[in-house]
Amino acid sequence: MASKPYMRSTPKLGTRQAGMSLLEIIIVIVLIGAVLTLVGSRVLGGADRGKANLAKSQIATVAGKIENYQLDTGRLPGRLEDLVSAPSGSAGWLGPYAKTAELNDPWGNPLQYSNPGQGQPFDLVSLGKDGREGGSSYDADIRFE
Numbered sequence: 001m002a003s004k005p006y007m008r009s010t011p012k013l014g015t016r017q018a019g020m021s022l023l024e025i026i027i028v029i030v031l032i033g034a035v036l037t038l039v040g041s042r043v044l045g046g047a048d049r050g051k052a053n054l055a056k057s058q059i060a061t062v063a064g065k066i067e068n069y070q071l072d073t074g075r076l077p078g079r080l081e082d083l084v085s086a087p088s089g090s091a092g093w094l095g096p097y098a099k100t101a102e103l104n105d106p107w108g109n110p111l112q113y114s115n116p117g118q119g120q121p122f123d124l125v126s127l128g129k130d131g132r133e134g135g136s137s138y139d140a141d142i143r144f145e
Contacts, residue, residue: 048129051106055126055142058102062111063124063144065097076122080113105142107131 020028065083070076073092077083082090083098104110105126117123124144127133133141 051129052142054106055128058105059111059124059126059142059144062098062102063122065102066113066122066124069093069095069097070121076115077113078115080111 062080062083066077069083072094073090078087080098080103081100084096084100084103086093086095105128107126107129109127109131112123112125112127114123115121122144126142128140128142
């Protein structure tokens, strides 16, 4: 029996190897970037929506603390800081009713308080994301009703 000679396969010139071309790689990178941009904008938009909802509930909570202050002292606070530390000459103060951090909205802007309010005993407002009066969307003012 004669042994078979060792056969070696060599690639022929002119044959193409399987793989991706530079153009295909660029297209894939662009598509991945577009998907990440879309997902990123949805996630960041969700953060603002969450802060706006948090501001609404925070306004209601602080308004409740103002009403507790009024029940204890018989009058509304002259300023929001009166909820944190007792003002001079306030009989019946059983606070603190709030912490200093609670007097800022989720964007870090101070809540706006006025006594008396317009058509109600007091006004309590968050100026929204931009921290200025007016605005629309997430920059809109959030008021206690």
